[in-house]
Amino acid sequence: MTNLSQTGPGEARTRQRQRRFVFYLGFSGLVGGIIGLTVGAFDLGDGNLFSGDWDKLALDPAIALALAAMLLFGFALLPLHGFRSIDELKRDQSLVGFTGGCIAVLAGFPMWAVLHAGGFGAAPNPFGIWLLAFLGMSASYLFARWRV
Amino acid sequence: MKNRLKVLRAERDWSQAELAGRLDVSRQAVNAIETGKHDPSLPLAFRIARLFDMRIEEIFDDEI
Numbered sequence: 001m002t003n004l005s006q007t008g009p010g011e012a013r014t015r016q017r018q019r020r021f022v023f024y025l026g027f028s029g030l031v032g033g034i035i036g037l038t039v040g041a042f043d044l045g046d047g048n049l050f051s052g053d054w055d056k057l058a059l060d061p062a063i064a065l066a067l068a069a070m071l072l073f074g075f076a077l078l079p080l081h082g083f084r085s086i087d088e089l090k091r092d093q094s095l096v097g098f099t100g101g102c103i104a105v106l107a108g109f110p111m112w113a114v115l116h117a118g119g120f121g122a123a124p125n126p127f128g129i130w131l132l133a134f135l136g137m138s139a140s141y142l143f144a145r146w147r148v
Numbered sequence: 149m150k151n152r153l154k155v156l157r158a159e160r161d162w163s164q165a166e167l168a169g170r171l172d173v174s175r176q177a178v179n180a181i182e183t184g185k186h187d188p189s190l191p192l193a194f195r196i197a198r199l200f201d202m203r204i205e206e207i208f209d210d211e212i
Contacts (some may be wrong), residue, residue, distance in 0.1 A: 010169025012161065017174060088189050089177035148180045
């Protein structure tokens, strides 16, 4: 009788790679959730990290330092580690994503500024610029993945 | 770039996941190479050639 669960060494390594990917995804979501919950629960001011009045946001210095460390980990160290461990196809796709994020800011910020100067919409703000980069990067990455 | 990867894989009765694991790349990378949507880097092309005990030009052809 054939043992269907028996696979070659390559399949085992592929499953291990997939498990690692799911772990990183879950861990990133957990870190993001902790950051969001902490900001929401410990905000001492009237501001909001995700709107234009972020300068009114007030946090305990220790919590601010802990959040900054988590943001550095979540948005810099973890992606850099991931970038080093992915294969060349996903690295190509990530580079398309990074390029898209960069172009979104290079073109998006001056466009936003002149549109505001012409009476269209609110003035550019730091979170809006960050969002431009994030959305530009995400859209470009998804396009690169869809193309393959 | 055309290649014989799918045929060589089928001859050994390997799944895409099996080949991907042996090459230390994702299954998506194997699929993209097989369908000609991704050209492997030179180091990966050498790994593929070594795995099948063939020369690179016996697997990949840029003239078809």
